[in-house]
Amino acid sequence: MRVAGTGSDGAGAAEVEARLAPLMAAAQDGDPSAYQRLLRACLPLVRATARSQGVPADRVDDVVQEVLLAVHRARRTYDPARPFTPWLRAIAQRRSIDALRRQGRQRTREVYAPLAYESYPDPTATAAQVLEQSDRGQRLRAAVAALPEGQRQAVEELALQERTLDEASASTGRAKGALKVNLHRALKGLRARLSGGEGRNV
Amino acid sequence: MSDLRSSPDVLIQALTADLSPVRRLVPPPLRALGWLAAVGGSAAALACFADLGAVARRLAAAPDMWLAVTGSLLTAVLAALAAFQTVVPDRKPAWALLPLPGLLLWASASGLGCLRTWFVPEAQAANLAEARSCLVFILGVSVPLSVLLVAMLRRGYSLRPNLTATTGGLAAAAAAATLLNLFHPYDAAATDLAVHALAVTIVILANRTLSGRVLRAA
Numbered sequence: 001m002r003v004a005g006t007g008s009d010g011a012g013a014a015e016v017e018a019r020l021a022p023l024m025a026a027a028q029d030g031d032p033s034a035y036q037r038l039l040r041a042c043l044p045l046v047r048a049t050a051r052s053q054g055v056p057a058d059r060v061d062d063v064v065q066e067v068l069l070a071v072h073r074a075r076r077t078y079d080p081a082r083p084f085t086p087w088l089r090a091i092a093q094r095r096s097i098d099a100l101r102r103q104g105r106q107r108t109r110e111v112y113a114p115l116a117y118e119s120y121p122d123p124t125a126t127a128a129q130v131l132e133q134s135d136r137g138q139r140l141r142a143a144v145a146a147l148p149e150g151q152r153q154a155v156e157e158l159a160l161q162e163r164t165l166d167e168a169s170a171s172t173g174r175a176k177g178a179l180k181v182n183l184h185r186a187l188k189g190l191r192a193r194l195s196g197g198e199g200r201n202v
Numbered sequence: 203m204s205d206l207r208s209s210p211d212v213l214i215q216a217l218t219a220d221l222s223p224v225r226r227l228v229p230p231p232l233r234a235l236g237w238l239a240a241v242g243g244s245a246a247a248l249a250c251f252a253d254l255g256a257v258a259r260r261l262a263a264a265p266d267m268w269l270a271v272t273g274s275l276l277t278a279v280l281a282a283l284a285a286f287q288t289v290v291p292d293r294k295p296a297w298a299l300l301p302l303p304g305l306l307l308w309a310s311a312s313g314l315g316c317l318r319t320w321f322v323p324e325a326q327a328a329n330l331a332e333a334r335s336c337l338v339f340i341l342g343v344s345v346p347l348s349v350l351l352v353a354m355l356r357r358g359y360s361l362r363p364n365l366t367a368t369t370g371g372l373a374a375a376a377a378a379a380t381l382l383n384l385f386h387p388y389d390a391a392a393t394d395l396a397v398h399a400l401a402v403t404i405v406i407l408a409n410r411t412l413s414g415r416v417l418r419a420a
Binding site for chain 1: 210213214215217218219221222223224225226227229289290291292357358359361362
């Protein structure tokens with residue numbers, strides 16, 4: 001991939017080098033406009049280096065920021081007698097590797113999923129398990145629907161809607177004792193029906 | 203800083219706003235020479251308290267010891283040079299391998315000294331208490347040398363702080379082991395060599411942990 005201004009061919013590289021090295025020397029002497037031009041001119045080279053190291057596109061700008069800060073801190077270590085681009089590329093490569101390592105560490109211990117609890121399915125469930133759960137749900141619903149009226153009401157009110165005995169009693173008009181007995185019989189019947197002993201205890 | 207990091211343009215504006223001139227770093231060999239000069243100064247100061255005659259007699263009686271001294275000195279020089287090279291971003295990390303020849307000479311010559319104690323009955327090996335004083339000496343002298351080295355290395359910018367700290371630790375430990383010869387009237391024995399190796403390892407690990415942290419923060 002050829003990146004504009006980074007000089008992927010020999011002549012381009014020499015041109016970039018001839019442009020950037022004096023700017024860096026001037027920046028070391030405290031020239032802010034030269035420094036600003038230098039940092040702007042470095043951006044394509046830093047981005048290209050980050051991409052070539054395998055930094056994902058959405059992280060490249062983070063690496064660019066890290067490299068700019070590193071260049072600022074390290075600017076006294078640049079020797080104007082030596083080429084500038086290897087100096088910059090070494091920093092960009094290292095910061096890219098650091099970013100990849102950081103990303104790898106984050107992946108092992110963090111998951112960004114704010115709605116995971118509401119919307120994310122159980123990752124351990126296979127397609128067969130999901131179908132089986134669905135099938136089991138249908139059988140349960142059919143078994144509850146087939147219960148005698150009193151037992152069905154007790155299951156729906158106390159087990160499925162998780163109401164208290166008082167609430168269920170007020171809702172159905174049945175005595176609390178009757179609800180308890182009906183629930184007990186219903187659970188016994190459902191257990192027998194769903195485990196294959198249909199009709200034995202109902 | 204978080205808002206500065208939102209865009210390269212904003213960050214560039216911030217970095218260039220209050221730009222001040224910087225003093226360029228002196229080339230690594232010269233900086234290494236500066237630290238080695240400090241080691242030389244320490245050697246001169248310690249020599250005032252050493253029995254130089256005994257040192258000369260010991261080295262004359264066991265010429266192979268020169269090899270061990272040369273090895274530790276070479277290790278200190280090369281490791282210091284390597285450490286100063288690694289705080290310049292465009293230098294290769296392979297510079298850290300530079301002290302290996304010195305280290306090999308040092309280790310093999312010291313090992314050779316151990317063999318001599320088996321073949322020469324009159325050789326005087328260090329006992330456990332004396333070996334412990336060697337350990338204390340190397341650790342004690344390494345501390346100021348390491349502090350000075352890290353202070354000098356901080357002026358650079360290490361892309362691999364742990365590597366720099368490890369190399370610097372080796373330089374400080376080797377320099378301290380070299381200075382130990384001023385106060386070491388024993389022939390090398392296996393226990394002595396093991397204690398020296400232990401001391402050097404402690405200094406390197408301590409540097410890697412503590413100096414590495416300091417260099418990362420720089």
